[in-house]
Amino acid sequence: MTIGAEMTGLVRAHTSTPAGMVFYDSLESARRDADMLGYVSVIERAWREMSLDGVLCLDSRPVLYLKEHGRPFSFRERILLQRLFWNQGVANVLVLADPTSVYIYSGLAKPPGDHLDEEAEENALVEKLVQADYVQRIQSLYHDLATGHYYEVNRKRFDPDQSVDSWLLDNLRALRNALIEGDEKLLTKDAHAFIGRVLFLCYLLDRGIVSVGKPDRGRTGTMLLAEQLERCSHGSRIKFLYDELFDDLKDRFNGNMFDQDLDVERDFIRPPHLDNLILFLGGHNVESGQRSLGF
Numbered sequence: 001m002t003i004g005a006e007m008t009g010l011v012r013a014h015t016s017t018p019a020g021m022v023f024y025d026s027l028e029s030a031r032r033d034a035d036m037l038g039y040v041s042v043i044e045r046a047w048r049e050m051s052l053d054g055v056l057c058l059d060s061r062p063v064l065y066l067k068e069h070g071r072p073f074s075f076r077e078r079i080l081l082q083r084l085f086w087n088q089g090v091a092n093v094l095v096l097a098d099p100t101s102v103y104i105y106s107g108l109a110k111p112p113g114d115h116l117d118e119e120a121e122e123n124a125l126v127e128k129l130v131q132a133d134y135v136q137r138i139q140s141l142y143h144d145l146a147t148g149h150y151y152e153v154n155r156k157r158f159d160p161d162q163s164v165d166s167w168l169l170d171n172l173r174a175l176r177n178a179l180i181e182g183d184e185k186l187l188t189k190d191a192h193a194f195i196g197r198v199l200f201l202c203y204l205l206d207r208g209i210v211s212v213g214k215p216d217r218g219r220t221g222t223m224l225l226a227e228q229l230e231r232c233s234h235g236s237r238i239k240f241l242y243d244e245l246f247d248d249l250k251d252r253f254n255g256n257m258f259d260q261d262l263d264v265e266r267d268f269i270r271p272p273h274l275d276n277l278i279l280f281l282g283g284h285n286v287e288s289g290q291r292s293l294g295f
Contacts, residue, residue: 010097013135014054014066018142024055035060042090049084055091056142062091063145069098078103082124083111087283089164093126093145095134102134106157110167126157174286178276186268194265197258198277201225201245210249226281234271242266 014023024030027047031040039062043055046065056064065085069077073096082105085094094105109124129137144150151158160166172195179191186194204210205221215224229237242262250258276286284291 010068010131010135011053011066013138014056016139017056018139018146020059021142021146022057022060024057025053027052030055039090042088046085046088046090050081056145058146064093064095065091066095066097069096072098072100073103078105079112079122086111086124086164092151092158097131097134100131102129102131104129106154108158108160108163110162123162124157126154171280171286175276175280178286179273182272184270184272186273190265190268194269194273197246197249198281201249202281204249210245212245222281223283226278229274229281230278234274237274238266238269 011025015025017023022033024033024036024043027044030036030043036043036057039057039060043062046052046055046062050065050067052065053068054066055062056066067081073081078096081096082094085091085105086107086109089107092107094107096103096105104126105124106126107124111124112121141150144153176188176191176195179186179194180188201210202222202225205212205225208221210221212221212225212228215221229240232240242265246258246262250262279286279289279291282291
């Protein structure tokens with residue numbers, strides 16, 4: 001049997017699903033299902049960024065992503081894919097299948113840090129199987145996912161405190177603290193107003209409503225903004241944020257998000273404030289200053 005035939009057979013093995021579950025073996029099939037309307041954009045992004053081969057949904061919500069490879073995955077490839085998966089924060093299980101092995105990863109376990117070597121601990125790896133054993137277990141896996149038994153048995157690998165949402169909230173809190181502490185601290189109300197405007201900008205960037213350029217595959221508009229700010233001097237950063245982005249949004253959107261005196265606020269913003277903002281926007285750890293790859 002050729003590698004291509006083996007992989008095609010694996011996709012076919014996923015298509016027999018219990019009641020309440022649907023496996024989509026193409027992006028078009030998910031788009032055609034009216035029940036998936038609320039998650040189509042999420043699936044489109046995952047399919048595009050990770051080159052998926054299938055998505056399993058339970059009650060119209062993605063629970064498992066499947067990606068196949070015609071050759072064995074390298075350690076780095078697996079980690080980077082799991083980072084993209086964790087960063088999306090939607091499905092709970094990622095299955096990476098190659099001609100020899102099947103790796104099952106949790107979406108509720110933080111990926112490794114900067115050092116991508118074989119010694120790094122894969123906290124998100126729930127189990128590794130040979131492909132034949134995985135195929136035999138697909139139906140029981142579906143049942144265990146539907147009932148929650150799989151998460152219960154592997155509780156250490158499915159920790160809500162390690163979800164991307166929890167991590168982002170902790171990092172957002174660290175950004176707030178960094179802005180209101182130190183010799184050049186902001187008033188809490190000013191820090192909150194600044195962060196609120198930035199988060200609104202990120203929302204618009206990541207949904208393509210506004211743009212600061214076209215990000216590379218696997219990157220977001222927010223990450224691109226961080227990269228552009230990092231390349232600039234402090235004066236250029238202020239000009240870019242306030243004179244170009246914030247002023248434009250003030251003209252385009254109604255509401256009080258940009259009604260404050262931005263000229264006064266910009267005078268309060270110092271280099272350390274923007275340095276911490278860049279860490280946050282780039283998906284790095286604000287509290288420690290540690291930079292991460294792939295977020």
